[in-house]
Amino acid sequence: MREAGAALAVESRRFSEYGWMRGTSGNLSVVVNRDPLLLAVTASGVEKSELTEHDVVLIDETGRAADPADPRPPSAEAGLHSHIAARTGAGAVFHVHALDAVVAGHRWPEGVEFRDMEMLKGLGHRAHGTTIRIPVIPNHQDMRVEGECFDAEYLPATDLVPEVPAVIIANHGIHAWGADVAAARRHLEIAEWLLRFAVAIR
Template sequence: MLHAAGAALADEARRFSGFGWMRGTSGNLSLVVDRDPLLLAVTASGLDKSELTPADVVLVDAHGAAADSSDPRRPSAESGLHAHIAARTGANAVYHVHAMDAVIAGHRWPGGVELRDLEMLKGIGHLAHDETVVIPVIQNHQEMAVEAGRFDEVYLPATAEVPEVPAMIVAGHGMYAWGTDRLQARHHLEIVEWLLRFTVATA
């Protein structure tokens, strides 16, 4: 199971590296491999994301700590936030990349990035017209427990009044997107990046 998750994440990492979103060793991707207890396969720290192999993942627990004591590799520093998002939202895939327009958007609109009247909003579960969608922005912090608390402050599950947005920007850092599986997480990531790129370009 871990090898299959590693192969899937290596494919995704090559795709996003090709877009320039995972330069050098930046960014990290995860897939849930078990829910009870929560376990995730997360890309290992310090590796070029364009050259990952199926073995380049680390198993982490619900706190983002290494779950396999025999594995000497370090999980990504952001593993704790991956685990928190997976637990909080029910997502089975969480992707974090350093897309430039997400960083610019978070700098320009620290209170959240408002989007409306764009057909691509349908791709993240919203109306193309007559609805304002806000991509939340949180301030960066080196402690993932702090970032998890900030996530909880801006993330709201879908209600009639506040529909869910499956993405978030970390100011001065990058963006996260998630989904029920790797394909949905990929679509959410790519669609939100497009929406942010359009918004930055037309501001």
């Protein structure tokens, strides 16, 4: 847990400096066990620019606290973190409140499409000849409902609209994920750059 907490603290400070995790907003997680699924997720109510290796909570596959000796509540979106990790096989899931992601989700509620851009390579796709779509799902306080929305938008990927390791939560923020912390960071940073570009040229 301490190693996971240290890694998330580094990322939390990085994203706070970007302005993506203002105050206590946003949450990050990393898988610490696959079977059964257990994740270390940032604790609720912690100033993200001041996060330490101790400010993480262990959650199970439902998003509930998994350590009875730890009274701290996990982040409100913990259930979606565990859902994404279970559905995609991700080793880390990051959620931030990047402004351009929220604006893009508001402008394009059916999803934000990109084609013929070099940055697509960083999301695992060819720079040319492939159209990708970052899905937008409704914001809901019940993470079970949020998980169902995620499945409806993300899982039906096809050759024409391939999987993208990111999803926008309408009027809320963006989740991105990857095989490990480095991949999740890369996918988040690239998705945010693409969304910033889309907003800027509208």
